[in-house]
Amino acid sequence: MDPSRKRKIRLVIALSAAVLLAAGLVYTSFSASTEAKEPSQLLSENATGTYELTGKVVPGSIERSGDELRFQIADRDGSHPIPVTYSGTVPDPFRDGREVILTGKLEDGTFVGERDSLITKCPSKFTSEPEEQSS
Amino acid sequence: MPVEVHVGAGGAVQLTILGKALLAAALLVALYAVGAAVYGARSGDRRWVESSRRAVYAMAALLTLAVVLVESAFLRDDFGFAVVSSHSSTTTPTFYKLTAMWSSQEGSLLLWAWALSLASSGVLYISRRKHRELVPWATAVLAGLGSFFIGLMIFKAQPFAHLDPAPSEGAGLTPLLRNPYMAVHPPMLYSGYVLWSIPFAFCVGALIARRLDASWIRTTRNFALLAWTFLGIGLLLGSRWSYEELGWGGYWGWDPVENAALMPWLVGTAFLHSVMVQEKRGMLKVWNVSLIVGTFTLCLLGTFLVRSGILQSIHAFGASTVGGPLLGLIAVVAIGSAALITKRVDELRPERRITSALSRESVFLINNLLLVGLAAVIFWGTFFPLVSEFFTGERHSLAAPWFDRYVTPLGVALVLFTGIGPLLAWGRLSSSSARTLLLWPGLAAAATAIVLLVASDAGAHPWALFLFAFAAFALVALGGEFRRAGVARRRLTGEPFPRALARAFARNRRRYGGYIVHAGIALLLIGIAASSSFQTNRDLRLAVGESAEVGDYTLTYERLTADPKNERISFAASLGVTRDGKPFATLTPARNYYPTEDPSAGPIGRYFMGESTSEVGIEPGAGGDLWTAFQPDLSVLNPDIIRGNRELAGIPPEGQGLAILALAEKYAQNPPPATFRVIVNPLVSWIWIGALIALAGAVLASWPALEARRRLEAAYRARLGRELGAPVPPN
Amino acid sequence: MEVLLALAIVVLVAWFVTGPLRRRAEARSDDGREAELADLEARKEAKYREIRDAEADRAAGKLSEEDFRRLDRELRSEAIAILKRIDRLRESYASDPGQGGDDPIPARQRRR
Numbered sequence: 001m002d003p004s005r006k007r008k009i010r011l012v013i014a015l016s017a018a019v020l021l022a023a024g025l026v027y028t029s030f031s032a033s034t035e036a037k038e039p040s041q042l043l044s045e046n047a048t049g050t051y052e053l054t055g056k057v058v059p060g061s062i063e064r065s066g067d068e069l070r071f072q073i074a075d076r077d078g079s080h081p082i083p084v085t086y087s088g089t090v091p092d093p094f095r096d097g098r099e100v101i102l103t104g105k106l107e108d109g110t111f112v113g114e115r116d117s118l119i120t121k122c123p124s125k126f127t128s129e130p131e132e133q134s135s
Numbered sequence: 136m137p138v139e140v141h142v143g144a145g146g147a148v149q150l151t152i153l154g155k156a157l158l159a160a161a162l163l164v165a166l167y168a169v170g171a172a173v174y175g176a177r178s179g180d181r182r183w184v185e186s187s188r189r190a191v192y193a194m195a196a197l198l199t200l201a202v203v204l205v206e207s208a209f210l211r212d213d214f215g216f217a218v219v220s221s222h223s224s225t226t227t228p229t230f231y232k233l234t235a236m237w238s239s240q241e242g243s244l245l246l247w248a249w250a251l252s253l254a255s256s257g258v259l260y261i262s263r264r265k266h267r268e269l270v271p272w273a274t275a276v277l278a279g280l281g282s283f284f285i286g287l288m289i290f291k292a293q294p295f296a297h298l299d300p301a302p303s304e305g306a307g308l309t310p311l312l313r314n315p316y317m318a319v320h321p322p323m324l325y326s327g328y329v330l331w332s333i334p335f336a337f338c339v340g341a342l343i344a345r346r347l348d349a350s351w352i353r354t355t356r357n358f359a360l361l362a363w364t365f366l367g368i369g370l371l372l373g374s375r376w377s378y379e380e381l382g383w384g385g386y387w388g389w390d391p392v393e394n395a396a397l398m399p400w401l402v403g404t405a406f407l408h409s410v411m412v413q414e415k416r417g418m419l420k421v422w423n424v425s426l427i428v429g430t431f432t433l434c435l436l437g438t439f440l441v442r443s444g445i446l447q448s449i450h451a452f453g454a455s456t457v458g459g460p461l462l463g464l465i466a467v468v469a470i471g472s473a474a475l476i477t478k479r480v481d482e483l484r485p486e487r488r489i490t491s492a493l494s495r496e497s498v499f500l501i502n503n504l505l506l507v508g509l510a511a512v513i514f515w516g517t518f519f520p521l522v523s524e525f526f527t528g529e530r531h532s533l534a535a536p537w538f539d540r541y542v543t544p545l546g547v548a549l550v551l552f553t554g555i556g557p558l559l560a561w562g563r564l565s566s567s568s569a570r571t572l573l574l575w576p577g578l579a580a581a582a583t584a585i586v587l588l589v590a591s592d593a594g595a596h597p598w599a600l601f602l603f604a605f606a607a608f609a610l611v612a613l614g615g616e617f618r619r620a621g622v623a624r625r626r627l628t629g630e631p632f633p634r635a636l637a638r639a640f641a642r643n644r645r646r647y648g649g650y651i652v653h654a655g656i657a658l659l660l661i662g663i664a665a666s667s668s669f670q671t672n673r674d675l676r677l678a679v680g681e682s683a684e685v686g687d688y689t690l691t692y693e694r695l696t697a698d699p700k701n702e703r704i705s706f707a708a709s710l711g712v713t714r715d716g717k718p719f720a721t722l723t724p725a726r727n728y729y730p731t732e733d734p735s736a737g738p739i740g741r742y743f744m745g746e747s748t749s750e751v752g753i754e755p756g757a758g759g760d761l762w763t764a765f766q767p768d769l770s771v772l773n774p775d776i777i778r779g780n781r782e783l784a785g786i787p788p789e790g791q792g793l794a795i796l797a798l799a800e801k802y803a804q805n806p807p808p809a810t811f812r813v814i815v816n817p818l819v820s821w822i823w824i825g826a827l828i829a830l831a832g833a834v835l836a837s838w839p840a841l842e843a844r845r846r847l848e849a850a851y852r853a854r855l856g857r858e859l860g861a862p863v864p865p866n
Numbered sequence: 867m868e869v870l871l872a873l874a875i876v877v878l879v880a881w882f883v884t885g886p887l888r889r890r891a892e893a894r895s896d897d898g899r900e901a902e903l904a905d906l907e908a909r910k911e912a913k914y915r916e917i918r919d920a921e922a923d924r925a926a927g928k929l930s931e932e933d934f935r936r937l938d939r940e941l942r943s944e945a946i947a948i949l950k951r952i953d954r955l956r957e958s959y960a961s962d963p964g965q966g967g968d969d970p971i972p973a974r975q976r977r978r
Contacts, residue, residue, distance in 0.1 A: 007488070014504070025512065025541065029519055033531035036520060052532055064770050067676055067810060088674070089383045089812060090766065092311060092748050103534070116383070149868040156872040164879060185886035193879045200875070265908075267901035350905050353912065415916055560923040561916075562937055565930035572928065616926070623925035643922065 034103055039073055040080040042106060052103045053082075053111060059096035069118075073100065073111065082106075086113035091120040151216060154204045154295035161197040161248075162285045164190045168278035176271035176344070184271045188259045191274060194281055195252035202249050205236055205294055215301035218242055218294055224307035226702060234318035235308050240442065240455060241294035243321060247438070248284040250322075250329040254358070255281065258333050262354050269351060272340035280332055283464055291456045310703070310729045310746045316376035320369055324396055327366030328434040331403060333358040335431035338424050342475045347420060347482050352410045359427075360837045363407060364830055366400045371826045382749040382764040384672075384814045386822065389538040391446040394517045395437035398510045403430045405506035408556075412499050415561050417486030419496075421476070422503055424483065428472040433510070435465045446520060491563040498556050505552065509545045513538065539667075547602045550660045553653040554609030557616050575615055580608035599668040602660060609657040613650050620647070640835075648836025655829030662821030666759075671815040678808040686815040688761060689713045690722075695767070697803035699796050703727045704742050706802070708765045708809060710752065722752030724765035724811070737780030738791045739798070743769055759817035766810040772802060899955060906952050913945040 036052040037045075053073060058081050061072035067087050074081040076099070086102065094100065103117035168190035175183030205218065209232045214220035222235045222242075236242035255277040262270050288294055311317070334355035341351035373393065374386035387393060406426040412419045440446060443458035476483075489496050515522075516533045523531040558572045584604040587593040593600045620643075621636030628635065640647045675683045677692040684690075691711045698705040707725035711718070731745030754761040775798055783794055920941060924934040 018508075021508065025515055028540075029515065029533055029537065030523070030531065032537045033519065033523065033533045036530040036532050064768060067674075089764075092382055093746070095744075095746070153868040153872055157875070160872075160876055160879060164883065167883065182886040182889060186883055189885060190883045193883055197875070197879065265901065265904040348909075349912070350908065353908055414912060415919075558928070560928040561919070562929070563933055564928055565933060568928050568930060619926040620922070623922065626925070643918070646919070646922075 036101075038075050038080075039082045040075050042082065042111070043080055047106060050103060050105050050114075052101060053084075054099070054101050055082075057094070057096055057098050057100055062096065073102070082111050083109070084111045084113060086118055088113070088116035088118065090118060094118070094120040148215065148297055148299065150204060150208065150213070151295040151297040154201055155289075155293070157197050157201045157204070158285055158289050158295065161194050161201070161252075162282055162289060164193045164197065165278045165282035165285060168194065169275045169282065172271040172275040172278065176268075176275070181267070184267075184274070187271065187274050187278070188263065191252065191259055191278055191281075192256050194278070194285075195249075195256040198245070198249040198252045198285075201294070202236075202245060205242065205245065206233060209233060209235055212305070213301070214303065214305050215297050215299070217296040217298050220298055220302050220305045222306065222308060224305040227305075227308055228313075230315075231308050231313055231318060235312075237321045237325075238308060238312055239294075240457065241288065241292040241296075243325070244284055244288050244292055244457070245294050246322060247325050247329060248281055248288065250326055251277070251281050251284065251332060254329055254333055255336075258337075258355065258358060266337075266340075266346065266350055266354060268344040269337065269340035269346050272343045273336040276336035276339050277332065280336075283460075287457055287460060291460065306732075310727070310748050311380075314376065314380055316372045316380070320372040320376065323365050323372060324369035324437075327362050327364075327369055327396075328399070328438060330358050330362030330365060331399065331427075331431050331434050333362070334406075334427050338427045339472065339475065342424065342479050345479065345482060347479065349410070349414045349417075352414060352423065356410070357837050357839075359403070359407060359410075360833060363400065363403050364833045364837075366396065366403065367826070367830060367833070370396055370400060371823070371830075375823060378762075378819075379751055379753065380749065382751070382766070382812065384751075384762050384764065384812060384816070386819075389513075389516065389535045391517045392437075392441050394513050395433075395440040398513055398517075399430050399433035399437060401506050401510040401513075402426055402433060405503045406430055408499050409503050412496050416496055418489065419500065419503070420483040420485060421480060422500075424472075424476050426503070426507075428469070428476070429507075429510075432465060432469045432472075435461065435468060439465060446517070493559065493564045493566075493569060495556065495559040495561050498552060498559055502549075502552055502556065505545055505549050509542060509549070512541045512545065516541075543598045546660060546663075547598055547605060550602060550609055550657055551605040553657055554605070554612035557650050557653060558612050572612075572615070576608040576612040579611035580604040583607035596668040599664040602664040606657045606661045606664075610654060613654050613657075616650055617647070644838050645836050648832045648834075648838070651832030651835060652829045653832075655825045655827070655832055658821050658825030658828060660825070662818050662823075662825060665818035666816045666822070669817045673813050675811045675813060676808050677811060679806060681808075683813075685813045687714050688719065688813075688815065690763075690811070690813060692809070692811070693721075695803045695806040695809075697799040698725075699742075699799045703729045704795070704799055705750070706767050706799075706806075707750070708767070708811070710763060710811070712754070712761065720754040720761065722754060722761065722763050723750075724752035724763050725750035726765055726767055737776070738784060738788075739779035739794060740776045742795055743772060743776060755820050757820060759815060760819050762814040762816055764812045766812075767802075768807045768809055769802075771807050772798060775801075899959065903952065903955050903959075906948055906955065910945065910948045910952065913941060913948060917941045917945065 034050055034052045036054055037047065039053065039055045041047075042051065042053060055073040055075055056078065058072035058074050058078070061070075061081070063070045069084075069086045069090055071084055071086075072081040073084050084102065084104075086104075099121040101119040101121070102111070102113045104111055104113040106112075168187045171183045171187035171190060175181065175185075175187060205216070207213075208216040208219050209223050210229070212219070212223070212225050212232075218236070218239045218241050222239050223232050227235065237246045255274075259270065259274060259277075334351070337351040337355045341347055370393075373396070377388070378384065378386040403426075406423065409419050409422050409426055413423050439458060439461040442455050442461065489500070491497065516538050520530045520532045523529060554576055558576070564572075581604070584600060587600055587603055593603065617636060620639040621632050624630065624639045625632055625635040628638075630638065671686040673683070673685045675685070675690070677683060677690075679692055679694060682689055682691040689712070691713075693709040693711050696707050696709065698707065705725050705727045707723050710722040710724070712720045712722060727748045727750065728742055729746045729748070730741045733741075733744070736744040749764050752763045752765070779794055779798070783791055917938065920929065920934060920937050923929045924931070929937065
């Protein structure tokens with residue numbers, strides 16, 4: 001087999017492998033992923049199933065009893081609060097008003113978080129607030 | 136103690152105006168540099184090229200002055216500067232005052248631009264007498280990037296915005312950032328990102344000027360290596376911080392912002408290897424230009440992701456005004472470079488073809504594919520929420536398990552190649568040498584696999600087993616390389632083996648430094664595999680005096696101590712640990728509670744309702760770490776806090792302080808059960824050790840070797856001089 | 867005060883940056899020889915390194931004698947070609963230095 005034919009074959013094999021890998025990635029990513037929702041969406045769609053809930057901790061709603069953490073999560077604007085129960089690691093920045101991400105499902109009106117799935121976003125340091133700065 | 140502010144409101148206004156003037160001048164100079172460089176390139180008039188180079192030097196000087204202004208404002212507690220008042224305070228320790236600059240959007244842009252200007256000045260100075268055709272274009276690219284970032288600072292996020300009237304106290308630095316790792320992590324990352332712009336700019340210059348041999352690679356090689364090193368340090372610091380300071384005990388979460396720094400590092404690694412093939416064999420030219428464009432684009436993407444708010448992430452800080460322009464820059468860089476490469480693709484023809492599968496060239500090609508494939512998988516997983524939203528209208532996100540599933544096989548394959556690559560030679564390897572070279576490493580791999588299968592439960596974790604076996608292969612292969620180098624030199628010079636080895640190293644730092652990097656990476660991957668597959672993880676709820684077992688260890692919650700200070704109250708738990716009945720260690724995890732400025736918490740509640748950070752208790756060891764974090768239950772203090780807020784509201788702050796002290800002591804005397812997270816992490820220290828070894832190898836590889844080269848050159852000259860009489864073979 | 871300082875800085879920068887432009891416009895007709903010379907020197911050193919690497923590979927047993935000899939011959943002839951070009955370039959410099967006043971050959975390397 002002359003070298004250029006060998007090369008073409010190698011190229012075809014490499015490309016096919018890449019296509020197969022990509023197809024595998026695409027196929028599994030949809031089934032392995034969890035959909036992200038905000039509290040308003042969760043409530044309005046009456047969703048069952050596991051979701052990744054993103055929202056803000058409602059100030060004053062945090063309670064700890066033993067191993068369990070209870071709080072309320074709402075949209076960024078504070079509307080549509082949903083009660084949450086969760087046990088597992090609580091990240092350091094977690095407190096009133098912080099944005100959190102939690103994976104779990106809605107059961108009887110309460111969102112039950114999966115263990116250790118609570119993520120709290122670092123407090124915003126990079127938001128722009130042009131009104132506050134005078135030039 | 137608060138530093139006296141010597142500059143009044145009027146003075147601050149003057150200084151911020153000076154700062155703005157400096158930025159404006161820097162922008163003008165940068166734009167001039169672009170124009171002069173392009174004009175000089177096209178007309179061939181070197182005076183304009185020279186002028187554009189000086190303009191880059193001037194840009195660096197102006198930005199340095201700007202940085203000095205900002206940092207001195209931080210040091211002086213000049214709260215007339217908006218950045219100072221929002222990120223620092225009079226009580227912030229001096230070290231953190233200096234590093235607070237880059238915790239702000241504006242300050243971090245200034246850092247980026249300043250680092251870029253310094254690196255650009257450096258490379259332009261070094262190459263001032265060389266590569267006359269491509270340096271002007273490279274200058275234009277670098278100055279163009281500089282002007283973009285300076286423009287962002289003037290129009291979108293101003294470091295010299297001032298507050299009038301200046302507040303008397305600043306907001307202070309988030310406690311989470313009051314940590315040496317977090318202070319140094321951003322400059323390391325930014326240096327990495329910025330330094331990748333140097334080879335990128337020279338690549339663009341080479342493409343435009345049609346100098347498509349290896350000269351652009353040679354000139355910028357050390358910058359590329361330095362970029363890789365700094366980016367690696369940034370990644371290392373981030374993971375170590377996460378492990379040591381955050382309460383979850385992990386070092387990598389496949390968070391979008393973490394991924395954003397890892398992807399350019401992976402593609403950059405591919406670039407560093409792939410360019411060797413072009414230098415030695417004149418091949419993979421299209422790969423190389425594409426890899427550096429990819430690396431730099433990913434660097435910009437990383438800079439963008441942190442500021443854009445488009446992905447949910449622990450680090451993503453919400454949408455900012457800078458996101459849009461950055462995305463525009465990324466588009467221009469990516470599309471422009473792709474168009475340029477396509478136009479020049481004919482001139483990027485390889486000088487030779489790969490003739491043998493068992494050669495370094497072919498292994499490097501596979502290496503390229505593996506690393507780029509890895510980066511592609513991570514890219515897909517990171518941006519999947521956006522893709523899914525685009526196609527289905529719903530945001531789906533992928534978590535760590537998905538990443539682990541796809542990254543692991545590629546990582547395992549890579550560790551094998553860190554061993555195979557060094558074993559091969561350029562060009563064809565004879566099958567007899569192949570057999571000799573692969574024998575011992577192969578045996579080591581097989582032996583490792585068998586021992587682990589028999590003596591541990593590694594069989595339940597097949598990927599980890601493969602990784603250990605392949606890492607053994609790599610380490611033995613690398614050891615063999617070192618041994619052969621020493622032996623060969625000893626045969627030549629008769630020196631004792633250790634000296635021969637050291638001399639062999641010194642004469643070929645690039646190669647042996649690279650081998651040390653490989654060894655470090657193999658160790659790092661061993662650490663990752665062991666600590667992720669064989670971890671023991673338990674959440675315990677212990678009252679004082681209670682014990683629990685985790686793995687081979689028995690932990691007893693001995694007592695709680697309170698350490699109240701002005702800037703924070705710390706509660707520390709003392710955990711006695713025994714192993715097999717014998718005392719092993721005492722861990723003291725703690726939790727720090729920082730006061731909040733929020734008046735609704737009340738004068739007593741202030742200290743208990745603010746930010747809290749973890750102090751992790753770690754007992755490190757070569758075989759593994761015992762890690763623990765502690766979460767005390769403060770809810771029992773609530774009635775006292777509420778009563779204290781009500782009854783002690785009127786008394787002076789010293790009295791309130793005493794009350795808080797008393798409360799803290801009372802809690803420490805009789806604390807309720809607390810939650811402990813305990814992790815037994817086998818071999819995790821090898822991650823840090825391996826990373827440090829790899830970085831040391833990189834430094835060694837880039838160490839310039841002037842003395843040796845001079846002597847060598849004379850010897851070669853003499854030898855080749857004899858052959859100069861021979862007829863030149865047809866080219 | 868700061869305004870004066872800002873003005874001074876601007877003037878200084880402008881003077882520094884336009885320095886080269888104020889020199890007389892030389893028709894530097896060196897045909898890019900300086901650049902080519904520097905480039906050739908770099909390629910020569912890279913070629914020496916390759917020869918060294920090949921020897922190291924042979925000593926380490928990776929290349930068979932036959933493969934080594936072939937590779938070595940190839941590399942040496944490439945090195946000779948580069949050296950010849952360097953010599954020719956230096957000769958052309960000696961006979962026709964062009965208008966450029968810059969001597970691109972640093973003193974260190976002039977020693978043969």
